[in-house]
Amino acid sequence: MNRSLLTSLMVLSAVLLLPVLQAGADTVKLRPVVSAYGDMKGAGFSEPEGVGCGTGQQFIIADTGHGRLQQFQIADDGIKPGAEIKVPQINYPQRVRLNSQGDIFVLDGKQHRIIRLNAAGQFKSIIAAKGIPGPVPSMMPRSFAIDKADTIYVLDVLSSRVVIAGPDDVYRKQIAFPQGNGFFSDLAVDASGTLFLLNSVTGSVYSAAAGSDVFTLLVKDLRSFSRFPTSLAVDQKRIYVVDQYGGGVAVLGRDGAFQGHKLKTGWKEGELRYPSDICLMEAGYVMISDRGNNRVQVFMLEDENK
Amino acid sequence: MKNARVPVSSILLLFLIAGICSGAAVEAANQQNKFRLKPGAQGKICLTCHVTFQEKLRQPFVHSPVKNGECSGCHNPHASAHGKLLAAESGRICLTCHDDVVPKNAASSHKVVLEGNCGKCHDPHSAANRNNLLVAGNALCYGCHKDMEDSLKKVKYKHGPVEKGCLSCHNPHASATFASLLKEDVPSLCTKCHKAGTPTFQKQHMNYPVAKKRCTICHSPHGSDRPGILYANVHRPVANKMCGQCHEDPGSKDPFATKRTGIELCKGCHSNLVNDAYNKNRIHWPVTDKTGCIHCHEPHASAEKAMLKAPMSALCGECHADSVERTQRADSKHAPVKDGFCTACHSAHASNNMFLIEQASTIELCGTCHDYQKHQTHPIGLKYTDPRNKNLSILCNSCHAAHGTENKRMLYYQTVTDMCTQCHTQHKR
Numbered sequence: 001m002n003r004s005l006l007t008s009l010m011v012l013s014a015v016l017l018l019p020v021l022q023a024g025a026d027t028v029k030l031r032p033v034v035s036a037y038g039d040m041k042g043a044g045f046s047e048p049e050g051v052g053c054g055t056g057q058q059f060i061i062a063d064t065g066h067g068r069l070q071q072f073q074i075a076d077d078g079i080k081p082g083a084e085i086k087v088p089q090i091n092y093p094q095r096v097r098l099n100s101q102g103d104i105f106v107l108d109g110k111q112h113r114i115i116r117l118n119a120a121g122q123f124k125s126i127i128a129a130k131g132i133p134g135p136v137p138s139m140m141p142r143s144f145a146i147d148k149a150d151t152i153y154v155l156d157v158l159s160s161r162v163v164i165a166g167p168d169d170v171y172r173k174q175i176a177f178p179q180g181n182g183f184f185s186d187l188a189v190d191a192s193g194t195l196f197l198l199n200s201v202t203g204s205v206y207s208a209a210a211g212s213d214v215f216t217l218l219v220k221d222l223r224s225f226s227r228f229p230t231s232l233a234v235d236q237k238r239i240y241v242v243d244q245y246g247g248g249v250a251v252l253g254r255d256g257a258f259q260g261h262k263l264k265t266g267w268k269e270g271e272l273r274y275p276s277d278i279c280l281m282e283a284g285y286v287m288i289s290d291r292g293n294n295r296v297q298v299f300m301l302e303d304e305n306k
Numbered sequence: 307m308k309n310a311r312v313p314v315s316s317i318l319l320l321f322l323i324a325g326i327c328s329g330a331a332v333e334a335a336n337q338q339n340k341f342r343l344k345p346g347a348q349g350k351i352c353l354t355c356h357v358t359f360q361e362k363l364r365q366p367f368v369h370s371p372v373k374n375g376e377c378s379g380c381h382n383p384h385a386s387a388h389g390k391l392l393a394a395e396s397g398r399i400c401l402t403c404h405d406d407v408v409p410k411n412a413a414s415s416h417k418v419v420l421e422g423n424c425g426k427c428h429d430p431h432s433a434a435n436r437n438n439l440l441v442a443g444n445a446l447c448y449g450c451h452k453d454m455e456d457s458l459k460k461v462k463y464k465h466g467p468v469e470k471g472c473l474s475c476h477n478p479h480a481s482a483t484f485a486s487l488l489k490e491d492v493p494s495l496c497t498k499c500h501k502a503g504t505p506t507f508q509k510q511h512m513n514y515p516v517a518k519k520r521c522t523i524c525h526s527p528h529g530s531d532r533p534g535i536l537y538a539n540v541h542r543p544v545a546n547k548m549c550g551q552c553h554e555d556p557g558s559k560d561p562f563a564t565k566r567t568g569i570e571l572c573k574g575c576h577s578n579l580v581n582d583a584y585n586k587n588r589i590h591w592p593v594t595d596k597t598g599c600i601h602c603h604e605p606h607a608s609a610e611k612a613m614l615k616a617p618m619s620a621l622c623g624e625c626h627a628d629s630v631e632r633t634q635r636a637d638s639k640h641a642p643v644k645d646g647f648c649t650a651c652h653s654a655h656a657s658n659n660m661f662l663i664e665q666a667s668t669i670e671l672c673g674t675c676h677d678y679q680k681h682q683t684h685p686i687g688l689k690y691t692d693p694r695n696k697n698l699s700i701l702c703n704s705c706h707a708a709h710g711t712e713n714k715r716m717l718y719y720q721t722v723t724d725m726c727t728q729c730h731t732q733h734k735r
Binding site: 037038044045047091109110112135140142157158159179182183185200201223224227245246267268274291292293294295 | 567568584585586587588591592594595596624625626627628629630632658660692694695697698726
């Protein structure tokens with residue numbers, strides 16, 4: 001083979017491999033760190049459906065089957081259980097989120113409402129988005145999110161909209177769900193206020209930039225990568241979609257490009273059974289409510305090639 | 307008259323045109339007789355061997371190429387890569403002439419046509435029936451649509467045109483614009499016979515302007531056991547002609563508008579069911595949105611029990627497509643799943659348990675059909691901890707996947723050894 005042909009082939013190979021290498025550099029893995037199985041007394045969790053991450057090292061588990069919340073702290077690459085929170089206003093916690101003040105917001109699946117507790121776990125109020133317009137001036141929350149400025153975003157399935165309320169729970173505006181079939185099951189908001197909306201049935205992800213009044217399609221159909229996507233979280237680089245039936249997490253770029261399906265179904269540490277919720281910590285921790293295994297698992301986001 | 311002088315160039319042009327024409331004529335003749343058969347031999351030469359074919363030619367309806375002796379239109383007399391020495395694949399050979407049977411971007415197409423199985427309905431040579439059909443009338447259609455034949459035999463009231471012939475309403479091959487091979491869309495297809503303006507029609511429909519609505523919402527187009535060929539299961543207000551229970555007055559501006567939306571409308575009568583659902587820990591989310599009950603139920607009439615919009619498995623599969631598809635692929639299927647009976651284990655509306663399962667414990671749930679004595683040697687129950695996870699007990703779904711798997715007995719793993727050594731790790735080799 002002559003030298004010029006060889007050189008050409010090498011250049012061509014390099015050009016063809018460049019996107020692969022770039023993608024490889026950009027992908028992540030979820031390294032299992034530890035699992036939370038129960039409270040400090042050793043009482044195990046029952047079908048914990050939700051997990052919310054605080055701004056510091058705190059995270060809170062919605063111990064759904066026991067109708068309570070359990071606080072945790074990250075400590076020396078491990079976890080330390082804190083106080084249990086059990087209030088009469090919460091019967092069946094399915095989602096839990098924290099705002100910048102440490103207030104705890106809980107979606108109660110039985111009563112179909114979001115309850116606000118203070119950082120000590122005492123009841124403060126029921127989120128109503130005061131001044132919410134009709135036709136139905138109330139909400140049927142399926143999920144919710146809170147941004148850095150403590151703005152509350154409620155996925156209201158009754159009126160097919162996302163209701164946005166300020167930190168004072170006063171209605172600000174609403175964004176209608178995109179037209180079409182399916183069912184919207186979760187939403188997430190990033191640091192810049194961009195909202196992401198997940199349709200579990202069609203496997204679609206939509207986004208709406210901060211200030212926008214409409215959702216635009218970001219990912220048309222995730223179902224080749226995720227059997228039944230149910231919840232999502234987002235950071236500055238990626239979108240993480242929990243695959244409930246597939247026992248894993250589909251990782252997408254911010255442009256919606258698929259970057260990989262992480263984890264698998266199973267009982268062992270690092271494996272998931274019917275996971276239902278996910279939250280991210282700034283330090284790189286990823287908490288996944290591993291509902292079918294009665295635990296919440298803590299993972300660390302790491303470079304795939306590490 | 308003055309002698310006209312014809313330019314040489316014109317003469318040359320005439321010769322050229324004549325040459326081209328004669329060349330084309332020769333080419334056409336060659337195409338028609340591409341096997342260079344002796345004059346008069348076409349068609350007849352095949353019959354010298356295929357003598358029994360004479361009988362075919364005496365049938366009342368003979369395919370034109372056969373009638374014209376153009377056997378080589380479809381068959382290659384020497385050799386072929388396709389059966390019966392066909393000049394092309396059997397599914398495609400008909401399309402060489404009949405390429406227009408399925409319009410481009412047809413809204414619906416007959417499966418057999420798309421599959422190229424023309425021979426399932428037509429005899430390629432000749433037949434006793436028009437269009438070379440193998441069998442005349444509906445009997446031909448019932449060859450495949452046996453369930454339709456069976457149901458029509460049983461039903462008390464048959465739709466007249468069905469008895470006349472399926473082709474009264476359906477195209478046999480495809481429909482360019484309409485679903486279900488229909489010749490026209492509903493309701494215009496229906497109102498050709500059922501004049502909407504007549505007093506009887508209006509009285510039957512409680513003066514609601516239904517002429518522009520889909521008749522098949524309530525009426526079974528083929529037949530049923532109910533007068534008016536209504537579907538087997540009719541919503542009581544419809545059966546009692548009390549449309550106004552749900553809809554605005556027929557004379558109002560928007561007569562079909564419902565008096566309330568979503569579940570609020572249904573709650574008017576089904577309050578116990580709705581309250582019960584909302585008092586449970588978990589509600590099936592579609593119940594809660596503005597579409598509500600009619601995600602799954604027909605509001606007027608349905609062929610399915612509980613007025614479901616479709617058979618249960620298909621209905622649930624509209625959202626839970628992945629579960630249904632995986633189950634279809636499974637070699638060992640759970641019987642209720644196989645039968646499309648999702649509500650054998652799951653509540654369709656609400657439940658206190660995960661996956662909307664009826665019982666709190668899978669032991670109780672599975673025990674409604676299965677006898678635990680068969681597992682008496684293996685500990686099962688809430689008091690036995692799963693060695694893989696201290697927060698789990700040994701339950702039925704510790705080893706068996708509830709819907710089914712590719713493995714025997716719905717086990718998660720291919721072999722029993724693989725399954726058992728998940729927990730009994732000391733025996734793993």
